[in-house]
Amino acid sequence: xxxxxxxxxxxxxxxxxxxxxxxxxxxxxxxxxxxxxxxxxxxxxxxxxxxxxxxxxxxxxxxxxxxxxxxxxxxxxxxxxxxxxxxxxxxxxxxxxxx
Numbered sequence: 001x002x003x004x005x006x007x008x009x010x011x012x013x014x015x016x017x018x019x020x021x022x023x024x025x026x027x028x029x030x031x032x033x034x035x036x037x038x039x040x041x042x043x044x045x046x047x048x049x050x051x052x053x054x055x056x057x058x059x060x061x062x063x064x065x066x067x068x069x070x071x072x073x074x075x076x077x078x079x080x081x082x083x084x085x086x087x088x089x090x091x092x093x094x095x096x097x098x099x
Contacts, residue, residue: 004065005046006074007092009057016086027086034077042066043074057090068093 046062
């Protein structure tokens with residue numbers, strides 16, 4: 001199967017700001033460990049960008065995965081680690097390259 005691109009839009013939910021700095025740091029470390037696991041199986045983080053203007057989200061993060069299953073496993077790990085409890089999000093996935 002061809003390369004899979006995952007586009008992840010996000011913004012903190014209001015209760016994220018009620019967490020202590022220590023708790024936020026611990027959660028971010030857990031999510032970072034998940035990202036490192038994805039990288040170990042061939043994923044690459046293309047970049048993360050701040051969104052300006054009239055948009056529902058604050059950031060967009062773009063990843064390249066070797067296949068759709070790897071992208072799905074990445075998201076499952078984040079969900080198990082509680083990411084979706086603290087951030088509102090929208091995910092898009094695409095396959096390529098288009099020739």
